[in-house]
Amino acid sequence: MNITIEGLSKIYPNGNRAINNISLEIQDGMFGLLGPNGAGKSTLMRILVTLMKPSSGKVTIDGLDLVKNRKEIRKILGYLPQDFRFFSKLTTHEFLDYAARLAGMKDSKTRASAVDRMLEEVGLFEARDRQANRLSGGMKRRLGIAQALINNPRLIIVDEPTTGLDPEERIRFRNLLSTISTKDVIIILSTHIVGDISSTCKSMALLNRGELAYSGSPDELVEQAGDKVWLIKATEAEYLEINEKYPVISTVPTQEGWEIQVVADSINGYSGNHIDANLEHAYVYFMENQLNQWTAI
Numbered sequence: 001m002n003i004t005i006e007g008l009s010k011i012y013p014n015g016n017r018a019i020n021n022i023s024l025e026i027q028d029g030m031f032g033l034l035g036p037n038g039a040g041k042s043t044l045m046r047i048l049v050t051l052m053k054p055s056s057g058k059v060t061i062d063g064l065d066l067v068k069n070r071k072e073i074r075k076i077l078g079y080l081p082q083d084f085r086f087f088s089k090l091t092t093h094e095f096l097d098y099a100a101r102l103a104g105m106k107d108s109k110t111r112a113s114a115v116d117r118m119l120e121e122v123g124l125f126e127a128r129d130r131q132a133n134r135l136s137g138g139m140k141r142r143l144g145i146a147q148a149l150i151n152n153p154r155l156i157i158v159d160e161p162t163t164g165l166d167p168e169e170r171i172r173f174r175n176l177l178s179t180i181s182t183k184d185v186i187i188i189l190s191t192h193i194v195g196d197i198s199s200t201c202k203s204m205a206l207l208n209r210g211e212l213a214y215s216g217s218p219d220e221l222v223e224q225a226g227d228k229v230w231l232i233k234a235t236e237a238e239y240l241e242i243n244e245k246y247p248v249i250s251t252v253p254t255q256e257g258w259e260i261q262v263v264a265d266s267i268n269g270y271s272g273n274h275i276d277a278n279l280e281h282a283y284v285y286f287m288e289n290q291l292n293q294w295t296a297i
């Protein structure tokens, strides 16, 4: 499985340039698409799932042209949109059966066993007779992924799936995605939550204001911030100054004052030492130093 994106742009009718000349290669496995709000992630997702046409550029999925071969591409596609909703009154099981029918599974026996298998896989079998729109947030998200996966798609696109989930459900959801990501399947995970990507994706892209700011592995991005993360031991007086000067990752009070994690090329004049960088640090460093656009995660 392989996706090639060449010179892709999207300008909305009101003139908003949501995506600007993006070129990208995506191979088998889990691919993370990271970026702040408004970066263009959802726009790119909507184009990839054939809901919207690009203004210019070309996308090829396993040799199929995204615009010309829409029907064929839809057959191999599973999509969990950001604002996924359920019809009222359907039970979990009925909903998934409906989704399976929409996905083209005509034979009722095959469908029934596929639905049960999928409910087991996402941990919702016990909840099969509960009304879908009364499930907890995490369970709804799992039912959302179940409907995206019911027809064994080879391209799975999930948009901001962990927003609003508690940490336990978030981990559960990520693990679920990892188990699906086998050979010959691409899962594209769009998120503004750095932890979603660091724990699951081997390759990633960073979008910012419609532009491709980085593509590669999360490890390579972390390497770029290798010696840029500092733990400063600050006095009360220095605390505010440091907050003004540097992007601060965390602040912990100590008996002497504060321990403050910052990302910066140097910490002239302050007392501190390097600490290991992680993807969150790298993201902040990249947004601040390469793009001058650090605000907040």
Ligand SMILES: Nc1ncnc2c1ncn2[C@@H]1O[C@H](COP(=O)(O)OP(=O)(O)OP(=O)(O)O)[C@@H](O)[C@H]1O
Pocket (backbone or CB within 6 Å): 012, 013, 014, 016, 017, 018, 035, 036, 037, 038, 039, 040, 041, 042, 043, 044, 192
């Ligand atoms: N239908 C639309 N018409 C006009 N502009 C739009 C439309 N949808 C999105 N935009 C604009 O395009 C840009 C990219 O939006 P998009 O929703 O793709 O970003 P995002 O990275 O998914 O952000 P978020 O995480 O907030 O959804 C933003 O400036 C947004 O305001």
